[in-house]
Amino acid sequence: MKRKLISIVTITLLSSTIATSTYASSTTYTVKQGDTLSSIAIKHKLTIKDLLTLNKLKSDKIFINQKLVVSKKTATPAEKKSTIYKVKKGDSLSGIAKKYKVSLTNLKKWNKLKNDRIYAGQKLKVSSISTTKAGSKKPAKVTTPAPKKEKSFEYTVKDGDTLSLISKQYGVSINQIKKFNQLDTDQIKIGQKLLIPGEKPVKSVPISTPSVPIEVEQLIIEANKYLGVQYLWGGSTTEGFDCSGFIYYVFNQAGTPLSRLSSEGYFKMTTVTDHPMPGDFVFFSNTYESNYIEGISHLGIYLGEGYFIHADTTNGVIISNLNTSYYQNHFHSFRKF
DSSP, rough: OOOOOEEEEEOOOOOOOOOOEEEEEEEEEEOOOOOOOOHHHHHTTOOOOHHHHHTSSSSSOOOOOOOEEEEEEEEEOOGOOOOEEEOOOTTHHHHHHHHTTOOOHHHHHHHTTSOOOOOOEEEEEOOSSOOOTTTTOOOOOOOOOOOOOEEEEEEETTTTOOHHHHHHTTTTHHHHHHHTTTSSSOOOOOTTTEEEOOOOSSOOOOEEEEOOOHHHHHHHHHTTTTTTBBBOOOOTTTTTHHHHHHHHHHHHHHHOOOOOOHHHHHOOOOOOOOOOOOOEEEEOOOOOTOHHHHHEEEEEEEEEETTEEETTTTTTEEEEEETTTHHHHHHHEEEEE
């Protein structure tokens, strides 16, 4: 409950490209201690499904020093590149525009559309150029970016902050913070600037997820409306939520009647799943520092790709990543109705 990330859920779109010949290049990654398939996928901007396919894996089990293919880039001659896209079930006009890196205005203009409505099987122009003669344009050059330095972001110490609190909030260790800032003690002061290792939490983090039913999409959209609402013990309104109160309010607002229960109560009325999907529950145990409550003590709504939205005791309603050490240590199970 100590990680601050805000995210949106995007639907993965399939693209169609026709070519008479292709060439491909791949990059490998050597698995290190503590790695998971999900963390490697996020690091290299892939989905778990991509990694499984690229490496012909039948499960998400990996081992130290295992070499994994983490990119596969394919190029096609420009003269055969398709500029027509056939709409599939679940597509949206904005999603197609984003996929082909064109504006929604241009997409509507090229296809003489008066609104955003499209239908499965419809053919859309996704480029202003209908054809390109052979030899008139060379394929784009594929370059491999140079290795990046370890990322970090700046944090300003506020009243009441401690290194322990900051480390849990961003899912890093106290030693990592001290190392980045060359600190000899745990003492910090208000206004002090600290470098926090990792990616800086931003207002929107695209997450590639499989297509989900409309009711699940509505549930996630509803949950995102309350990002930033404060934490309130026993709260189940927009004045403040605790973790189970947030679940109760969001499900009912999204049109799924749900009784007001504790996190353990929701745990008992759901069944475990080894293949979590967006909209499922993710449960945690022993999350209270005082340990006066043991067992199931926290839950959130799973968003896919390792992210979940929940009411955090420190930050209120936020989106967090399951791959941080804090949540890995307290993770219990994924469950669904």
